[in-house]
Amino acid sequence: MPVTLEVKNHVAYVTLNRPEAMNSLDPESTCDLAEIWARVRTDPDIRVAVLSGAGEKAFCTGTDMKKAPPPTECMAATYLREGQPILPHMKMWKPIIAAINGYAVGGGLEMALACDMRIASSNAKFGLTEVKVASLAGLNGTQALPRAIPQAVAMKMLLTGEMISAEEALRYGLVSDVVEPSALADLARTYAEKIASAAPLSVQATKQAAVLGKDMPLEHGILYSHLLWGVLRDTEDRKEGFKAFGERRAPEFRGA
């Protein structure tokens, strides 16, 4: 399978599984990802996802340029029917953690930018190299990178196609943690299981407030987050969270 899914302890582990091609995205991988993200979004047993690449060399190097099929119709027809591929399938309120275990290049970095948390191994490298192959970081790269890191660094990366190291990515805030390659999967699991042990509706509402609020004036964002707090106020899980605290025990959340 070009992409695999394993679900354990409410965590979906989504792994790009073409290490021989640096986990680049061929048409089958793109189809698999669409199905897998649909399952992650709708399966109530899944509370959080971890996206990673198989092997130790690459997270994902973007489009498989050796297997990209020639277009069968004009772009206007595809665009107006389907919009863009890949990232819309990742749109959900469940958090997604990118565990970047090597090269995150082109569409690979763009997928990582669409995730909510990014952690990396010390051998990771990050680049939007599309200009070098006569293309454009057209999933989200030209928009998301300058919003994620300092503009000057983002523009250097976008215009020259130069890559940055894991250490630089940490310094610029592109990733939150850098660890040895052998420690990355454990760290991803630790973060994912922490998120999965929290109340699922609370986690999803928190992501929604942060994601939607970012594009609102501050006052509107604060009002919106208060409304979301109100939505959560009467949930069974909130009662359980407060009760468990009083009884000095771990809460049992049901997402209700």
Ligand SMILES: CC(C)(COP(=O)(O)OP(=O)(O)OC[C@H]1O[C@@H](n2cnc3c(N)ncnc32)[C@H](O)[C@@H]1OP(=O)(O)O)[C@@H](O)C(=O)NCCC(=O)NCCSC(=O)/C(=C/c1ccccc1)CC(=O)O
């Ligand atoms: C990442 C590298 C710098 C690593 O170099 P290294 O020398 O360590 O390893 P290689 O020998 O180069 O790679 C090993 C093996 O993997 C194959 N490989 C790697 N990446 C790809 C790829 N993207 N497509 C196909 N095959 C790949 C490589 O050919 C080797 O195979 P072998 O010869 O052993 O059979 C280096 O690999 C590198 O620079 N890779 C390319 C990175 C890149 O340019 N990525 C951008 C692609 S374009 C893109 O992602 C786009 C996304 C998009 C935008 C908008 C809408 C949809 C998608 C743009 C687009 O599609 O137009």
